[in-house]
Amino acid sequence: MEVFINMALLTLLAIVTVAIARQRNLFGAIILAGVYSFLMASLLIALDAVDVAMTEASVGAGVSTVFLLAALHLTQSLEQKSLHTAALPAAVACVIGGAVIWGTIGLSPFGTPDAIIHKHVAPKYINDTVKETGVPNVVTSVLADYRGYDTLGETTVIFTAGIGVMLLLRGSGRRRRQREAVGQASKSGEAS
Amino acid sequence: MRLDLILRIGTKLLLPFMLLFALYVQFHGDYGPGGGFQAGVIAAGMIILYALVFGISKAKLIAPQWLVERLVPLGVLIYAGTGVVGILTGQNFLDYSHLAHDPVHGHEWGIFTVELGVLITVSSTMVAIFYAFVERGR
Numbered sequence: 001m002e003v004f005i006n007m008a009l010l011t012l013l014a015i016v017t018v019a020i021a022r023q024r025n026l027f028g029a030i031i032l033a034g035v036y037s038f039l040m041a042s043l044l045i046a047l048d049a050v051d052v053a054m055t056e057a058s059v060g061a062g063v064s065t066v067f068l069l070a071a072l073h074l075t076q077s078l079e080q081k082s083l084h085t086a087a088l089p090a091a092v093a094c095v096i097g098g099a100v101i102w103g104t105i106g107l108s109p110f111g112t113p114d115a116i117i118h119k120h121v122a123p124k125y126i127n128d129t130v131k132e133t134g135v136p137n138v139v140t141s142v143l144a145d146y147r148g149y150d151t152l153g154e155t156t157v158i159f160t161a162g163i164g165v166m167l168l169l170r171g172s173g174r175r176r177r178q179r180e181a182v183g184q185a186s187k188s189g190e191a192s
Numbered sequence: 193m194r195l196d197l198i199l200r201i202g203t204k205l206l207l208p209f210m211l212l213f214a215l216y217v218q219f220h221g222d223y224g225p226g227g228g229f230q231a232g233v234i235a236a237g238m239i240i241l242y243a244l245v246f247g248i249s250k251a252k253l254i255a256p257q258w259l260v261e262r263l264v265p266l267g268v269l270i271y272a273g274t275g276v277v278g279i280l281t282g283q284n285f286l287d288y289s290h291l292a293h294d295p296v297h298g299h300e301w302g303i304f305t306v307e308l309g310v311l312i313t314v315s316s317t318m319v320a321i322f323y324a325f326v327e328r329g330r
Contacts, residue, residue, distance in 0.1 A: 050225035051226065055233075058237070062233065066237075066240055070326065071325065133299035139225070141299075145302065151306070155268055155271050155314075156268055159264055166324050
């Protein structure tokens with residue numbers, strides 16, 4: 001049953017991906033990207049990765065769809081025809097995709113409990129998290145405690161992205177004040 | 193009579209539950225799925241939904257722009273500050289063992305403050321980006 005659900009979700013993901021690539025209307029592409037994130041969140045729930053599923057649903061399907069629609073509001077809603085042929089990008093995508101598939105051959109089978117990645121630090125985290133941090137959710141204790149550095153970096157990335165978008169869209173304070181001053185000067189010029 | 197009555201009343205009914213769910217995800221993250229990142233996005237989603245339905249000027253009354261933009265660095269400072277407090281108590285950076293009387297409670301407090309920092313930065317960044325887009329579109 002679980003295999004069937006995973007297969008159905010993966011097939012839908014592939015269909016949506018092709019649809020996004022072929023879609024010229026940007027509004028449709030944004031909505032399909034939201035659908036993609038929602039399918040991905042469902043797949044992650046089926047894989048028992050609830051924390052990641054929650055992030056994918058809230059960030060991917062929720063906020064980023066709103067941001068993309070807001071960005072669409074600033075531009076036109078039809079993609080321009082590309083001047084180049086798609087031959088080179090298609091070749092690069094095929095080579096990289098082939099390399100990724102070739103890499104999966106070396107992995108241990110899906111869901112194996114004694115794969116190398118489950119033998120390294122994972123048993124320590126799972127056994128010691130309540131004893132050492134008092135937090136039963138291993139994901140939280142790994143994110144905020146055992147791997148606190150990584151999450152500090154992640155938070156800094158969010159901070160940097162926010163500052164970057166604000167600078168790009170609003171301009172620095174001095175430039176904005178100059179623009180407003182010019183606007184007021186032209187208004188008073190019109191009045192006199 | 194306005195035609196979007198159902199939308200406005202429905203949004204008003206939804207908003208408190210969205211905030212409650214964000215707080216639940218934040219403070220129950222130690223036991224269930226979720227944490228500062230997800231809670232921050234849900235809390236920001238509440239403000240964004242309010243702004244979409246009632247207009248940006250109404251939203252700026254409950255989340256003023258100057259406050260939102262000051263909260264963006266505050267969260268990172270809380271996170272990094274927790275790490276520095278770890279150094280001051282004689283441990284490594286981001287080691288919470290000496291934040292309370294026994295190490296387990298120290299770690300609980302450390303995780304709590306660090307998640308609070310993530311919540312503040314993520315939610316305010318999302319709202320600030322939304323405000324920036326809306327202002328540009330005018």
